[in-house]
Amino acid sequence: MPDDRRTVLADTAIAVLAETGMRGLTHRAVDRAAGLPPGTTSAYYRTRQALLTALVRRLVALDQAELEEIGRRTQVPRDADELVAGIAAFVELRLTGEGRQRSLARYTCAVESVRHPELREILAPRENAGRRIVHDFLAARGLADAGTRTVTLLTCIDGLVFDRLVNGGSVSDAEIRQLVATALR
Numbered sequence: 001m002p003d004d005r006r007t008v009l010a011d012t013a014i015a016v017l018a019e020t021g022m023r024g025l026t027h028r029a030v031d032r033a034a035g036l037p038p039g040t041t042s043a044y045y046r047t048r049q050a051l052l053t054a055l056v057r058r059l060v061a062l063d064q065a066e067l068e069e070i071g072r073r074t075q076v077p078r079d080a081d082e083l084v085a086g087i088a089a090f091v092e093l094r095l096t097g098e099g100r101q102r103s104l105a106r107y108t109c110a111v112e113s114v115r116h117p118e119l120r121e122i123l124a125p126r127e128n129a130g131r132r133i134v135h136d137f138l139a140a141r142g143l144a145d146a147g148t149r150t151v152t153l154l155t156c157i158d159g160l161v162f163d164r165l166v167n168g169g170s171v172s173d174a175e176i177r178q179l180v181a182t183a184l185r
Contacts, residue, residue: 005040005044006044006054007058008034009030009034009036009040009041009044009045009051009054010054010055010057010058011058012030012033012034013025013030013041013051013052013054013055013058014055014058014059014062014101014102014105015033015101015105016029016030016033017055017104017105017108017109018100018101018102018104018105018108019101021108022108022112025048025051025052025055026048027039027041027042027045027048027051028041030051049116052109052112052116052119053118053119053122055105055109056109056119056122056123057122059102059105059106059109060122060123060126062102063102063106064126064128066093066099067128067129067130067131068128068129070086070090070129070130070133071128071129071130071132071133072129074086074129074133076133076136076137076140077133077137080177080180080181080184083134083137083180084173084176084177084180085173086133087134087157087176087180088171088173088176090130091157091160091161091171091176092170094161095161095164095165095170095171100165103161103162103165104165106123107162107165109123110123125151125154131150131154134150134153134154135147135150138150138153138183138184141184143184149183150183152183153179153180153182153183156179157171157176157179160175160176160179
């Protein structure tokens, strides 16, 4: 667990949000979950909006760090099978453990951003190593619109993750393979 109190509170807020939803995200709930005295969270984040903004910033930072780490460990796939395997491993991270918790929090915040545009700006998709790997794979196949296809493929993958979080189950390699094949057409 991080030592910085603000980071601890933001990480705890992510967990509270994933567990209890937007209505359950309160300063007191974060204090309890973090094992801190009442009033600690409000001392660092005076308003609920400040807490939510810190949570979203931390969520994006964690996601970006994860994607950059994947990029450091991964070369551009040589073929579609390698791309499918890489995406499948990433999807598994998003559906289990801490990744599941962050995914639930991310989707909750995405819905909330409809009413709070400042959150939408923080949550906007960013360039990262994971996205570059997919783009470079598609571009290496001579696709002039690799950027558009990358966004479409990753949006479809995101939709599958959302569906499985809501409805249960896992994403199969066959589903990913079909999406990759469509991106390559």
